[in-house]
Amino acid sequence: MRHIPVLLNETIEGLNVRKDGVYVDATLGRAGHASALLKILRDGVGHLYCFDQDEDAIKESEGTLREISTSFTLIHDNFENLDSRLSMYHVDRVDGVMFDLGVSSAQFDDGNRGFSYRFDANLDMRMNKDTSLTAEKVVNTYDYAHLAKMIREYGEEPYANQIAKNIVKRRTLKRISTTFELVDIIKSSVPERILHQKGHPAKQTFQAIRIEVNDELGVLKRGLKKACSILNPGGRIAVITFHSLEDRIVKNIFKELSDEGEGSRFVPSEKKNALYRLVNRKPILPTSEELIQNPRAHSAKLRIIERR
Ligand SMILES: C[S@@+](CC[C@H](N)C(=O)[O-])C[C@H]1O[C@@H](n2cnc3c(N)ncnc32)[C@H](O)[C@@H]1O
Known part of the structure; x- marks a missing residue:
């Protein structure tokens, strides 16, 4: 099945993309979100860095992105190494990072990878075949x-x-x-x-x-904190999760960084001057139209944070 990008418009709008900005797609997959981001960036001025720990995703997406523009760089690595890999390109601040977690339809439907209970395959389930x-x-x-x-x-x-x-x-x-x-x-x-x-x-x-x-919860905690730490003022992080364990991690990290939930009318927040603010208090969910077109979006939740 072709991979249909989940919460596409909501994510791109939520990132508030600047044409001349530097952005990161931490989970390239089949470049659904990355293509939409790249279309907004001005060729030669804005730039998109794309990570995927699966070499197939990198290979399969290059042609798609090249048809749009050349203002992108593909990085075959885990997004938990985001900061050190970007610094190799002399990038230590970015204007936005997006995460679309989990496996892609391409990985799930590949009968050789062992992700699916629907195909008989060797028990593998590694997103990165080198681990x-x-x-x-x-x-x-x-x-x-x-x-x-x-x-x-x-x-x-x-x-x-x-x-x-x-x-x-x-x-x-x-x-x-x-x-x-x-x-x-x-x-x-x-x-x-x-x-x-x-x-x-x-x-x-x-x-x-x-x-x-894939140590998915561990890399999410480390990768997300790193992504938040390299944001420019006004920069945003958008994260799409697919189950409650992931969503809880994102919710808690965002809550810790922002002034959300701290203090009350009587006990003033100690985080009044927090460096980050939640763009949406409640997660953004797919519309019923999206769910009809793409049942995979069923459990998706989008959370967005901004650096002040
Ligand atoms: C849900 S898919 C992304 C789909 C993509 N947004 C699209 O529209 O085509 C998730 C992708 O992220 C990759 N991925 C998951 N965890 C990762 C991690 N920790 N580091 C790098 N890539 C990761 C997977 O290999 C997969 O290709």
């Missing part, structure tokens, strides 16, 4: 307690203990190496009625393993 921790290693080497905690916390899966128990039991017979073997174990761990409910029974466990393999 060493794979889903196969997680499933075959983590002990019961570690697996159960990971599935419960990162998947918010109510049957985490049972799934972890059955993973450990199954692997004593044979190493678990494919997505369908794992789906089979998960299905055998949940009550019959769950199998007939809407939504795939393996969704939460697959999400948990993907988060673990």
Whole structure:
């Protein structure tokens, strides 16, 4: 399935793009948002730096962006290294950074990457194929307690203990190496009625393993703080999240940096002079029209912060 950019207009408008500004797309994917950003930037004056830890995303997007302009630079790296990679280009301040978290439809639908419970593939789930921790290693080497905690916390899966128990039991017979073997174990761990409910029974466990393999919550905390620290006055950060764990991290970091939620009528805020302000108090959600066109946008939330 083609990747349809989520909350596209809301994100681009939210970034308040200046034609001569320096911007970062921290999660290039198939360049949906990056193309829209690049179209606004004036050739040779504004510039867009695009990060993706997946080499396929970098290779596949170059042609698309080149058809628009040459005012961009592609960087194959994790966005947690955003500041050090930008400084190699003598950039230490930017006017906006956007994050569209998670995996792209291209990655999800690639039957060889192991992200999807819908295709039988090797248990991989690495966004960056150069890293060493794979889903196969997680499933075959983590002990019961570690697996159960990971599935419960990162998947918010109510049957985490049972799934972890059955993973450990199954692997004593044979190493678990494919997505369908794992789906089979998960299905055998949940009550019959769950199998007939809407939504795939393996969704939460697959999400948990993907988060673990790519340290998604850790890199988000580090990358987002770095992005905030390199903003020019008036510069903005826009973040699209797809589940509550990510959204909570963004919400808390933005709250800490801004004066939001601090103080009251009687107890004055100590952060009155906070360096950042929330552009929108509540997250921006997709419209019903967008949801009809793109069901993937279903759980998306957009939060935006500005440096004063
Ligand atoms: C949801 S897709 C982005 C889609 C893109 N906005 C578009 O419209 O085509 C997320 C992309 O970010 C990349 N990604 C996720 N986490 C990353 C990280 N920590 N560092 C760099 N890239 C990351 C993934 O490899 C994937 O290609």
